[in-house]
Amino acid sequence: MTPPTDIETAPPETALARAYATIRTGILEGRFAPGDRLREEHLAEISGVSRTPVREALRRLATEGLVELTPGLGAFVSSWSVTDLENIFAVRALVEAAVAEQAARHLTATDIDALEALAAGMEDLAARRPAGFLDRITGLNHDFHTRIAAACGNDRLAGLLTQTVDLILVHRTFRRYHDRQLVRSMAHHRELVDAFRARDADWAGAVMRAHVHAARHALVADLSLSPPAEPKAP
Template identity: 45%
Template sequence: MTAADRVYQIIRKRILDGQYPPGSYVREAAIGQELELSRTPIREALRRLVSDGWVEAIPHHGAQVVSWTQRDVEEVFELRVLLEPQVARRAASRIDRAQLDKLESLAERMEELCREMGENALEAIAVLNDDYHARLMAAAGSPRLQRLLETIVQVPVSRRSYHHYTQEELAGSMNHHRELLRALDAGDGDWAASVMRAHLLAARAAQLRFAACVKESHPWGRQESRDTS
């Protein structure tokens, strides 16, 4: 990994974790001082982040973390519904027992957290959910699909969506994970793709419900969201 790769990964993770919220600026000088790097790899990393849609270059100000509107999120869902069922379909014919066992352990841990619902449970579930989907992507064995989804899907921060779920929506998401495991275990690509599509459509419905609640509570407010599923 080059210095620019390292900076890219660090900044992207901080955007995902909320350390750099929408509208904030990523300062070259601060990053360089913190990581003890020259500005050359930092500028290269920022150019990649602009190209991938994580930040935008504001003249005379620097790199600003992108804000996402509700319309942006809906567009991302449309693309996910096209791409991710194909990931599940491919995984059904390629996944091995070790990969399936790991997905099952992740599903079990998410279910445990749902039952406990202690402090920080939702954030922990979201992190495990990211791992679940990443491992499913790896099982599909398609670098092209992976690159597309990394660019399209992860830019609007996915892990915060669970904070908007009702208990019923959360339980439904866990059930989808379980049914997907059964489809993968059976090697049934059509079934796996159907479950993934239902999973995404349910997540979209939850997001739209949350957005409608925000609009009703603050009809004069700026309607922005960066959450997916």
């Protein structure tokens, strides 16, 4: 592939959106790990744009907390101390519990059926443990929480939640779960579905708060933040 030049041929907004999506997805999916340097030349090549929209995309991602810009050194995937992560989870627990409370009032029967199907899919993967099952659970879990946020009826609250969750996703939470923690997470999903069917906002908020705090403990238990090996299939 011919390296792109600084002369952008695509419309600026299109190029910026492409660069932003490529970098952000790479961070959230783990292709760029916390602390990795993000080189403009490489990012421009894989995005198919010039370095100008890449720089703007990096600045935007820095405002969202996913990227750190260091004068004289460049851009790096953000990494956080245990204290930072504790603070992020504290915010997430407040916001996502509020989202669940509001969603309990707005989710349709079809939405709740879809949530139940997603919960069942995660349980099945956790029980069978096929190759790559944690990544597949992560995808279903994202769909589960995204559907709840979409139904809360408060776009600003949902947007704040998305930004907070993205910061945590960088650390691949499910890869840090031990067997007991994974089972507990699956049980929380089931109980959330029950709370939504009962239209009980207080119940939904309490379960979601417990769910987030359990994830926090799983993530920060290892102070070195070194990811554990994926559990082996029985």
